[in-house]
Amino acid sequence: xxFHYLDNSATTRVSEAAxxxxxxxxxxxxxxxxxxxxxxxxxxxxxxxxxxxxxxxxNAKESEIYFTSGGTEANNLAIMGxxxxxxxxxxxxxxxxxxHSSVLDSFKHLxxxxxxxxxxxPKDEQGFDLADFEKAIDEKTILVSVMLVNNETGLxxxxxxxxxxxxxxxxxxxxxxxxxxxxxxxxxxVAALRCDLLSISAHKIHGPKGVGALFVKKGTRILPRxxxxxxxxxxxxxxxxxxxxxxxxxxxxxxxxxxxxxxIKPLNQYLRQKLAEMDDIxxxxxxxxxxxxxNFSALGIRSETMLHHLSSQGVYVSSGSACxxxxxxHVLAALHLSPERADSAIRVSFSKESTKEDIDALLEALxxxxxxxxxxxx
Numbered sequence: 001x002x003f004h005y006l007d008n009s010a011t012t013r014v015s016e017a018a019x020x021x022x023x024x025x026x027x028x029x030x031x032x033x034x035x036x037x038x039x040x041x042x043x044x045x046x047x048x049x050x051x052x053x054x055x056x057x058x059n060a061k062e063s064e065i066y067f068t069s070g071g072t073e074a075n076n077l078a079i080m081g082x083x084x085x086x087x088x089x090x091x092x093x094x095x096x097x098x099x100h101s102s103v104l105d106s107f108k109h110l111x112x113x114x115x116x117x118x119x120x121x122p123k124d125e126q127g128f129d130l131a132d133f134e135k136a137i138d139e140k141t142i143l144v145s146v147m148l149v150n151n152e153t154g155l156x157x158x159x160x161x162x163x164x165x166x167x168x169x170x171x172x173x174x175x176x177x178x179x180x181x182x183x184x185x186x187x188x189x190v191a192a193l194r195c196d197l198l199s200i201s202a203h204k205i206h207g208p209k210g211v212g213a214l215f216v217k218k219g220t221r222i223l224p225r226x227x228x229x230x231x232x233x234x235x236x237x238x239x240x241x242x243x244x245x246x247x248x249x250x251x252x253x254x255x256x257x258x259x260x261x262x263x264i265k266p267l268n269q270y271l272r273q274k275l276a277e278m279d280d281i282x283x284x285x286x287x288x289x290x291x292x293x294x295n296f297s298a299l300g301i302r303s304e305t306m307l308h309h310l311s312s313q314g315v316y317v318s319s320g321s322a323c324x325x326x327x328x329x330h331v332l333a334a335l336h337l338s339p340e341r342a343d344s345a346i347r348v349s350f351s352k353e354s355t356k357e358d359i360d361a362l363l364e365a366l367x368x369x370x371x372x373x374x375x376x377x378x
Contacts, residue, residue: 003314004358008204009151009181009293009349010318015206015254018247022208025243033240034231043242050242050249054213057252058179058198059189066214066232067245071180071201072102074214075145077236078197079106081222082174083115083143089172090140092116096128096157097334098150103178104330107145116140122155125335126286130158134165141171148182152331152347153285154293156186163194174220180204180212184255185264185292196220202244206351207251211244260352265291267350271359280370282341284332294348297341298366300375306346306366309373313365315358318347 005013014022025046031039033047048062055062068074083093095107097119111117118136122128137144144166146157159177166173176197179188184205190198197220201212214236216222222235229237268291275281275296284295298306303319310317319329332342348362 002361003316004361005316006348006350006354006358006362007316007318008351008354009347011203011209012206012351013353014203014208014247015251017254018207018250021250022243022247025246029242033242034229046246047240047242050245053249053253054200057188057255058183058200058215059191060215061218063233064190064215064218066216066236067240067248068212068214068236069210069241070203070212071100071178071199072212073236074199074201074212075100075102075176075178075180076106077214077222077225078176078199078216079103079110079143079145080225081235082176082197082220083110084223085221086142086172086174090142092118092138092140093143093145094118094120094133094136094141094173095145096147097121098152098155098157098331099145099147100151100178100180101330103145103147122335125153125155125284125337127155127288128157130161130165133158133162134169137165137169137171137173139170139172141166141169141173143176144171144173145176145178147178147180148188149179149186149290149293150331151181152293152329152345153295153335154289154291155286155335156182156288156290159193159195174222181293182290184252185257185260185290187257190215190217197222202248202251205251205255207248208244211241211248213248256352261291263352264350264354267354267356267359268292268294270356271348271362274359274363278367278370284335284337284341284345292350294350296346296348297337297344298346298370299340299344301344301369301373302376303343303345305373306344306369309369310346310362310365313361313368315362315365317362318349319345 031043033044198215
């Protein structure tokens with residue numbers, strides 16, 4: 001049976017070129033970039049080239065890129081590192097209620113340490129009221145962290161308007177953007193976004209798992225969370241995972257935001273149209289959400305039940321963030337969805353490899369499930 005993979009927000013298939021680069025760096029150019037011999041020098045050149053490639057992809061300087069083990073570590077380093085550096089300036093930090101768990105749990109930990117945390121809630125599934133951010137940010141705010149694209153519904157918070165709010169309030173805050181779900185899909189330009197910190201990850205853009213990067217704007221001070229070496233300017237010490245980093249750079253070099261968007265947007269619209277024609281289906285993603293994510297509810301059928309059914313038909317989607325491992329979605333709760341909608345939610349997420357055949361297979365399997373699966377009162 002053929003398979004139809006539509007869970008790309010969880011992870012993407014590594015591109016052939018990226019995989020080949022990783023293999024070459026594991027088997028041929030395998031030196032430690034810190035070693036003072038020819039193998040080390042050759043590896044260092046690869047590391048420098050990868051850093052330059054990632055920097056160019058987000059319009060940053062090479063010196064502003066720090067490699068990490070992925071988006072979670074990048075988010076933790078941005079949040080904990082910047083708060084530690086600014087804690088004498090204030091005790092208030094601001095984020096949204098729909099952030100990835102790596103951001104939310106970092107904020108909750110800081111709250112337990114005595115920081116004042118302000119969680120901004122969306123008005124509904126359509127998005128936020130900018131006035132709520134304006135109320136939350138004040139002259140004691142030392143960090144604002146907001147995601148570029150929500151990983152469950154594709155909702156896009158008003159990140160472009162937040163730097164002006166921070167400036168108007170006279171806050172000493174660093175501005176962090178979790179761009180893990182947006183990088184490679186939306187235009188990510190750190191100069192245009194006016195952010196101080198930005199997190200990205202390889203495995204969402206057809207690179208390998210286990211590697212990501214944190215952009216730290218020149219002049220933005222953060223303190224390290226780990227210790228033991230001079231790598232990454234001592235901000236993230238430890239021998240660099242060069243095969244993963246090299247593959248990450250290859251995947252970044254293959255990004256074609258406009259070309260891919262012209263392919264993905266019609267697929268999203270086609271699925272929206274077909275879902276709207278079905279009984280007991282409610283679409284949870286706003287119209288202006290990222291085209292790469294479409295969340296809907298099949299009313300009366302638990303998410304887990306529908307997921308198992310779709311999987312049996314060779315169609316692979318999810319019920320939300322892979323990091324939640326099937327737990328109830330804090331995102332859908334924050335969006336004020338009813339328990340019936342939240343408990344029956346399905347997330348479809350696209351990549352440049354997605355096709356109309358994948359969508360048609362999903363629709364066929366979904367119709368079968370709606371007609372045959374046992375309904376429950378949620």
